[in-house]
Amino acid sequence: MPCRTDYHPNESNNNNNFVDPRPLKNRINNLEAMLCAIFNELEDLNIIGEVMVNAEKNGMVEINDFYQEHKEEDKKRLANELVKFLSKFSEHELKLIKELIKNR
Numbered sequence: 633m634p635c636r637t638d639y640h641p642n643e644s645n646n647n648n649n650f651v652d653p654r655p656l657k658n659r660i661n662n663l664e665a666m667l668c669a670i671f672n673e674l675e676d677l678n679i680i681g682e683v684m685v686n687a688e689k690n691g692m693v694e695i696n697d698f699y700q701e702h703k704e705e706d707k708k709r710l711a712n713e714l715v716k717f718l719s720k721f722s723e724h725e726l727k728l729i730k731e732l733i734k735n736r
Contacts, residue, residue, distance in 0.1 A: 664702060671699050 674680035688695050718726060 667698075668702060668706070671703075 671680060674683050684695050684699070687693075718729075721729065
């Protein structure tokens with residue numbers, strides 16, 4: 633399947649027509665989630681570097697920058713969610729939670 637970077641979905645539309653961006657945004661979010669899942673699986677298999685180099689070379693697209701940026705965004709988002717979640721617990725409960733995680 634060829635990867636096209638010159639695709640413009642609104643090219644054939646008249647400029648006066650309203651195009652709802654929500655379906656496109658949902659599609660982009662889904663594609664990012666899929667890529668993230670694939671990258672994580674490749675990373676777990678210790679083959680992400682080789683696959684990414686070949687994909688960038690053969691697909692003539694930059695992947696690593698996207699991957700690193702997405703990974704940082706995920707870390708920040710998850711850290712914020714974790715802080716919110718953990719703020720619901722007392723110090724004693726947090727101590728127990730740490731023990732549970734450690735012994736898992």
